Amino acid sequence: MKRAFPILAVLTAILLSYALYEALMVAPTERTMGDVQRIFYYHVPSAWTAFLLFFTNLVASVVYLIRRNPVADAVAVVTAEVGVVFCTVVLVTGPIWARPVWGIWWTWDVRLTSTLVLWLIYVSYLILRRFSDSAQTPVLAAALAVFGALDVPLVYFSIWFFRTQHPQPVIGGGGSIDPRMLRVLMINWLAFSCFAFLICWSRYRLERLRREVEEAQALESLLGSGDVSTKATVPPNRSRQ
Amino acid sequence: MNSLKYLYAAYIATWLIHAVYLGSMVRSYTRLRQQLKELGNGEK
Numbered sequence: 001m002k003r004a005f006p007i008l009a010v011l012t013a014i015l016l017s018y019a020l021y022e023a024l025m026v027a028p029t030e031r032t033m034g035d036v037q038r039i040f041y042y043h044v045p046s047a048w049t050a051f052l053l054f055f056t057n058l059v060a061s062v063v064y065l066i067r068r069n070p071v072a073d074a075v076a077v078v079t080a081e082v083g084v085v086f087c088t089v090v091l092v093t094g095p096i097w098a099r100p101v102w103g104i105w106w107t108w109d110v111r112l113t114s115t116l117v118l119w120l121i122y123v124s125y126l127i128l129r130r131f132s133d134s135a136q137t138p139v140l141a142a143a144l145a146v147f148g149a150l151d152v153p154l155v156y157f158s159i160w161f162f163r164t165q166h167p168q169p170v171i172g173g174g175g176s177i178d179p180r181m182l183r184v185l186m187i188n189w190l191a192f193s194c195f196a197f198l199i200c201w202s203r204y205r206l207e208r209l210r211r212e213v214e215e216a217q218a219l220e221s222l223l224g225s226g227d228v229s230t231k232a233t234v235p236p237n238r239s240r241q
Numbered sequence: 242m243n244s245l246k247y248l249y250a251a252y253i254a255t256w257l258i259h260a261v262y263l264g265s266m267v268r269s270y271t272r273l274r275q276q277l278k279e280l281g282n283g284e285k
Contacts, residue, residue, distance in 0.1 A: 020252075036244030039251040046255070085262045089255050096251040100244045199263070206266055209273045216280045 005201065012194040019184075019191035027184040039097040040181075045189035046089040047115075049196045051152055053083030054122065058149035061142035073138045074211070076145060078203045080125050082196055087119045102165065110158040111166035118155055121148035 023041035030037035060076035063069055094112065095105040106112065125148060128141050159166050177185070 034244050036247050038248050042252060042255050085258060089258050092254045092258065093251040096247050096254065100247050195259075199259075199266075202266060206270055206273070209270065209277070213273050213276050213280070216277065220280055 005198075008194070009198055012191070012198055015187075015191040015194055019188040022184045022187050026180075028178060028180055030181075033101055036097060036100050039093055041184055041188045042192075043090060043093040043097060044185060045192040046086045046093065048189055049192045050083045050086035050090060051156065052193070053079045053086060053196060053200075054118070054149055054152050057083060057122075057145050058152075061145035061149075064138060064142045065146070070211075073142070074204060074207045076142060077129055078200050078207055080122050080129075080145065082199050082203060084119065084122045084126060085199075086192075086196065087115070087122065090115060091119055107165055109164045109166060110162040111155065111164050114151060114155045114158050118148070118151045121151060 019041075023038055027038060027041065029035060057076050057079040060072045060079060063072040064076060094115075098107075099105050121144070125141055125144050128144065129137065132140070134140075158164060159168060
């Protein structure tokens with residue numbers, strides 16, 4: 001396992017470089033928007049990756065609520081945090097694309113607003129994890145994650161069901177895409193998914209280390225107070241960001 | 242449409258966001274290793 005990480009990291013770096021080359025050099029230039037359309041190769045894969053991470057967060061949260069499994073709780077924290085990072089990329093690259101194409105940075109339409117709400121929900125989740133000291137925090141956070149995940153399909157399907165300024169979906173919706181562009185899009189999504197997996201892996205190790213430190217601190221404070229007959233009572237699922 | 246500056250801005254912003262996050266993870270890791278080391282020394 002220790003050797004798998006550097007190997008995967010090198011492969012991901014190569015894949016990301018190749019995906020960047022494809023996006024900038026190989027993908028055809030869009031007729032009306034020009035080169036700014038190439039933002040699409042970072043914006044859309046980042047959004048899909050964020051959705052995937054939030055879905056994983058939902059599954060891990062449900063597992064935690066049912067079984068109180070600390071590993072599921074750690075996976076939930078990790079995927080929420082990395083998902084917020086990818087969602088931030090979406091919220092930053094979207095307006096940068098919109099400015100030259102729409103003439104405005106932002107508009108309060110359904111897709112954009114629901115994406116911002118999604119980001120705010122998961123930022124709230126992370127704030128709850130970071131600042132709440134209650135032993136019930138993982139349960140509350142898991143419940144919040146379940147409700148937060150309800151916004152993901154709303155974001156995804158908002159451009160199917162509502163009139164919106166956002167472009168139509170390129171796959172499965174009313175929009176269409178050049179096969180060469182679709183190929184570059186999929187390469188970028190694969191690259192960003194591998195990158196997200198690597199970050200989650202590192203962040204999971206960090207989370208385990210954090211819990212180890214917390215348990216060691218709790219044990220030390222118990223020993224320091226002379227209460228050696230009591231076992232360390234820090235719940236194994238307690239975490240702080 | 243002179244859009245290259247927006248294209249570069251978007252790509253740079255993407256990697257900047259990831260770099261800041263990875264940097265914060267490295268800082269947390271260093272701090273936690275140090276704390277664990279100190280706790281280990283305290284027990285001895």
